[in-house]
Amino acid sequence: MHNKKNLILEIQDLSLAFPKTLYQSTSLRDSFINVLSGKRILDNDQHVVLNKLNLNIWSGDRVGILAKNGTGKSTLCRCISGYYKPRDGIIKRYGLIRALFESSLAFYPELSGRENMKILAEIFYDYKTDNLQEIIEESIIFSELNESIDAPLKTYSKGMQLRLSLSLLSALSTDLLILDEVFDGADEFFRKKLATRVRNLIDSSSSVILVSHQESQIMEICNRVLVMKDGQFIFDGDPLTAFEVYRSGETGF
Amino acid sequence: MNINKQFNVLLSMTLANLKSRYRNTFYGFLWVVLNPIITYLVQVFAFTMIFQSNFANYPLYLLGGLIPWLFIVQSVDMCTGIFLHNGHILKNLPINPLVLPLSQMIDNFINFICAFLILILYFASRGKISPVVIPILIAPVLSLFVMVTSLSIIFAVINVKYRDLKFIVSFVFTVLFFLTPIFYSVHIVPANIRMIISKNPFYFVIRPFQELFMNGATITFFQSLAVSFGVSVTLVIIAFICWNKMKRNISFYA
Numbered sequence: 001m002h003n004k005k006n007l008i009l010e011i012q013d014l015s016l017a018f019p020k021t022l023y024q025s026t027s028l029r030d031s032f033i034n035v036l037s038g039k040r041i042l043d044n045d046q047h048v049v050l051n052k053l054n055l056n057i058w059s060g061d062r063v064g065i066l067a068k069n070g071t072g073k074s075t076l077c078r079c080i081s082g083y084y085k086p087r088d089g090i091i092k093r094y095g096l097i098r099a100l101f102e103s104s105l106a107f108y109p110e111l112s113g114r115e116n117m118k119i120l121a122e123i124f125y126d127y128k129t130d131n132l133q134e135i136i137e138e139s140i141i142f143s144e145l146n147e148s149i150d151a152p153l154k155t156y157s158k159g160m161q162l163r164l165s166l167s168l169l170s171a172l173s174t175d176l177l178i179l180d181e182v183f184d185g186a187d188e189f190f191r192k193k194l195a196t197r198v199r200n201l202i203d204s205s206s207s208v209i210l211v212s213h214q215e216s217q218i219m220e221i222c223n224r225v226l227v228m229k230d231g232q233f234i235f236d237g238d239p240l241t242a243f244e245v246y247r248s249g250e251t252g253f
Numbered sequence: 254m255n256i257n258k259q260f261n262v263l264l265s266m267t268l269a270n271l272k273s274r275y276r277n278t279f280y281g282f283l284w285v286v287l288n289p290i291i292t293y294l295v296q297v298f299a300f301t302m303i304f305q306s307n308f309a310n311y312p313l314y315l316l317g318g319l320i321p322w323l324f325i326v327q328s329v330d331m332c333t334g335i336f337l338h339n340g341h342i343l344k345n346l347p348i349n350p351l352v353l354p355l356s357q358m359i360d361n362f363i364n365f366i367c368a369f370l371i372l373i374l375y376f377a378s379r380g381k382i383s384p385v386v387i388p389i390l391i392a393p394v395l396s397l398f399v400m401v402t403s404l405s406i407i408f409a410v411i412n413v414k415y416r417d418l419k420f421i422v423s424f425v426f427t428v429l430f431f432l433t434p435i436f437y438s439v440h441i442v443p444a445n446i447r448m449i450i451s452k453n454p455f456y457f458v459i460r461p462f463q464e465l466f467m468n469g470a471t472i473t474f475f476q477s478l479a480v481s482f483g484v485s486v487t488l489v490i491i492a493f494i495c496w497n498k499m500k501r502n503i504s505f506y507a
Contacts, residue, residue: 078504081347108272110273119265123262123348
């Protein structure tokens with residue numbers, strides 16, 4: 001499908017840290033107490049999430065990312081998507097990036113599922129180049145929410161909300177597709193249905209980043225796997241070796 | 254994230270805010286617009302009937318202060334926590350964070366204008382407000398909108414770092430209501446305290462309305478209007494600096 005390999009994403013020396021002051025003192029009350037009690041937190045005390053990270057992604061790449069919880073996988077995905085804007089490092093995007101994260105994203109409880117879907121579509125897709133109406137109609141059918149689609153969102157269960165947002169967000173392929181643990185939370189039947197849809201989405205997207213803890217999923221989809229540790233990639237290569245590195249790292253901790 | 258797309262999203266979200274507040278019905282709209290009007294009527298009743306104050310044209314004076322004040326308080330209250338409250342949206346969707354407070358502000362502004370206009374037209378029909386005054390109102394209304402939008406953005410940005418700001422702000426505004434000449438005139442305040450009270454930036458923004466309703470488009474009105482714009486432009490600059498300093502961090506910390 002993609003014979004000539006095109007560079008889609010280029011990351012150079014990406015670093016991200018946040019000052020510990022932000023989670024040790026996130027209220028005026030704490031700051032007030034700290035100042036009066038003479039307790040000082042140094043501003044340069046940093047918690048490093050990403051440390052001079054480099055990554056190139058080419059068309060045809062199906063990249064899996066392996067790392068333990070809390071090592072910055074999602075943070076990296078959000079940097080690539082442009083939702084986080086780190087100061088240090090360069091991120092060059094040579095294509096359209098769409099990212100699916102786990103959470104359900106509808107946000108007007110008083111409005112119907114359909115109205116929520118419309119807003120979501122306008123945010124996620126481009127009203128100029130994509131046919132939003134068509135995407136919405138197709139996603140509603142796929143979600144199987146049936147009549148519930150016109151009921152207020154506040155009457156939805158968590159699973160229904162997830163169906164609504166995931167159906168919509170998985171409607172169009174793209175140059176770089178980011179999937180961050182999207183398969184959890186839905187019921188088994190819908191998960192299978194969604195898996196097929198996402199599989200098609202992966203096949204029709206030029207490149208993919210997959211964050212998952214399920215070995216079978218990564219083995220099935222990815223042709224390149226990165227192992228992340230301490231804000232850097234310690235391995236970049238074939239899936240089998242990646243799992244070996246990942247596991248040896250686990251015992252080494 | 255191009256400007257056109259974000260603007261389109263802003264419009265849709267404003268519309269969604271309005272719809273969800275009105276519950277999609279005309280009566281819902283009525284409910285929202287009646288709210289400030291009822292608050293206003295209760296205060297008119299309290300001061301003219303219960304306290305029997307002999308303040309000339311008190312309903313007109315109160316109109317100039319109270320309705321803009323309710324708009325200020327409601328907007329700041331709804332916007333201060335907006336980034337934190339919608340953190341999951343900022344973290345997971347391609348949206349400019351500014352769209353959130355702006356859509357909330359436009360929503361509030363439309364409700365404010367409707368309530369304000371209903372009362373103004375009532376007074377105009379009774380001959381208490383000259384119709385000539387109504388188009389002039391656009392200037393102080395614009396200044397008010399700019400001021401409140403800037404203030405809301407400033408608070409929303411700071412609230413990302415200091416998460417209890419929301420509670421402090423709502424407490425401070427309760428106190429400020431009594432320290433701002435809204436239900437009383439600045440002239441009844443003793444001279445030594447008046448010095449402090451008349452330095453209140455909220456008073457600067459409200460005063461043109463009171464001047465216009467009570468005395469018409471006089472020199473004093475235009476002077477108060479100039480001061481009002483001074484306040485709103487200053488706040489725009491502060492909001493701009495705050496935003497530029499924090500914009501990279503908002504979705505990260507929200």
